[in-house]
Amino acid sequence: MIYFSMDKTSKVPLYKQIINQVEMKIRNREIKHLDQLPSESQFENIYHVSSFVVKKAYKDLEDMGYVFRIKGKGTFVQKRDTYSANAFNLGEISVPRSPEFRLKLLSQIEVDHDYQICRLLKVSCDEKVMLYKLVSLNEDLPIAFLELYVSPKLDFNIHSWILSKKNIEKYLQQHYTNKLEVVSNINAASADKILAEILYISTDDPIFVANTAFYDSDIQIAHLKTFYPGDYTYFEAITI
Amino acid sequence: MIKKKDPVIQIDKRSNEPVEIQIANHIKALVLTYKYDQNITNLAYIQSLVDIELSSVKKAFDILVNDRIFGVDEYQNYYVTYQDVVRVGRGYVTSVFDNIKYLNQKFSMKVFDQKNMKCDRSLAKLTEFRTGDIIHYQKRIYYGDDQPKAYMELYFSKDRIPNIEDKAVHELPYYHIIGVDQNPKVPSYRKLEVIRFSDEVNAYLNQSIKSNGFYSQESYFNEDKDILLYVNIYLNLSYFIRLVG
Numbered sequence: 001m002i003y004f005s006m007d008k009t010s011k012v013p014l015y016k017q018i019i020n021q022v023e024m025k026i027r028n029r030e031i032k033h034l035d036q037l038p039s040e041s042q043f044e045n046i047y048h049v050s051s052f053v054v055k056k057a058y059k060d061l062e063d064m065g066y067v068f069r070i071k072g073k074g075t076f077v078q079k080r081d082t083y084s085a086n087a088f089n090l091g092e093i094s095v096p097r098s099p100e101f102r103l104k105l106l107s108q109i110e111v112d113h114d115y116q117i118c119r120l121l122k123v124s125c126d127e128k129v130m131l132y133k134l135v136s137l138n139e140d141l142p143i144a145f146l147e148l149y150v151s152p153k154l155d156f157n158i159h160s161w162i163l164s165k166k167n168i169e170k171y172l173q174q175h176y177t178n179k180l181e182v183v184s185n186i187n188a189a190s191a192d193k194i195l196a197e198i199l200y201i202s203t204d205d206p207i208f209v210a211n212t213a214f215y216d217s218d219i220q221i222a223h224l225k226t227f228y229p230g231d232y233t234y235f236e237a238i239t240i
Numbered sequence: 241m242i243k244k245k246d247p248v249i250q251i252d253k254r255s256n257e258p259v260e261i262q263i264a265n266h267i268k269a270l271v272l273t274y275k276y277d278q279n280i281t282n283l284a285y286i287q288s289l290v291d292i293e294l295s296s297v298k299k300a301f302d303i304l305v306n307d308r309i310f311g312v313d314e315y316q317n318y319y320v321t322y323q324d325v326v327r328v329g330r331g332y333v334t335s336v337f338d339n340i341k342y343l344n345q346k347f348s349m350k351v352f353d354q355k356n357m358k359c360d361r362s363l364a365k366l367t368e369f370r371t372g373d374i375i376h377y378q379k380r381i382y383y384g385d386d387q388p389k390a391y392m393e394l395y396f397s398k399d400r401i402p403n404i405e406d407k408a409v410h411e412l413p414y415y416h417i418i419g420v421d422q423n424p425k426v427p428s429y430r431k432l433e434v435i436r437f438s439d440e441v442n443a444y445l446n447q448s449i450k451s452n453g454f455y456s457q458e459s460y461f462n463e464d465k466d467i468l469l470y471v472n473i474y475l476n477l478s479y480f481i482r483l484v485g
Contacts, residue, residue: 136324230434233433240461
């Protein structure tokens, strides 16, 4: 439960007091994204503040982009940074980079008989391709979800890459080949249930997908799919 | 890989949204994120996953054909048509016109709803135009092989208002008008994101309702940093940007 301190003797209107305190709690990181604010009836019971006042405060906070309301569920804190990157920089499209971001390995499995991946990596469907699933986090909120497919031809060490904090392109270049060619494409899609859960968004919400293929002398050695939550990501190009 | 034990196509039969739209949206998401195998175009297989009448799955496939995610041959066999379509050089995302040209598709354009107008406060907030500035507004749809690839809303500064009577100007992509093709370093700001399109935009792009897509917000300036043009560009889902690093 998030607590407030309401001063009925103050000249500051009660609805403004609620707004100020929510703003302050967000700034001080006392409350975080998706934390639930007290309901109108809880405010009435605990602080003896009318639902009209709470409604007005929440409406203003919603207009200011600090909270969002889900009918029948409540009012939630909206404090999620938008990731922006230079659209000319392929490294930033394939893996979001910032000193604050943390790459977390969710799973690593051997995949076989995956038609798409065998086609992409030009390997036989009997060969084992390694699939690493990772999430890039900023203050525990996902910036992007990554699926990295690595050809069996490559003796890749995922932990070494994560620890290196290097761009995947530079890492591959340094450890495996100096003839690396990178081809990326981007497209727009909708989140399925699994992506929605990982990216903290709703099913069918817009997602930005980046596909990056890494080639060594025309042979693809790895393929990276990066999924960004559309509502919290944009790419910009500035030539001013 | 789609496995029957762990279906990734889930439909909510109690939802107000028709099941065929739900199925089409799920399949579209799988194709656009490369999470599919050859069974994705198999009507009976998809029906076995979602457990509804074949006719509803067929309707979903028809939506996907309309959205150019699937194609269908003369024997009513479906196939995935969506693929890498554009390869542009050294990391630069070029114009819609260029991309249509790269694809060797027939280029055409429709200009409509054009008018001179005063910049209001909400537009001034969004752009570098000043409240009260006279600007020229027009909508455009860019076609590649007669299929809509992009829908645009353009706001020209008063110095760059194209001659409405001059048909040749309408047929040119916007950057020819402001000279970007002659000078690729023209000062600009471009922002690309993925959003849920409105029904109106999806209708212009001949896409099913609730489709998401690329939205690019672009501003172009002269050497004195005065704004010449502000554009909202909405790209069709079958439009695809490929970058080579």
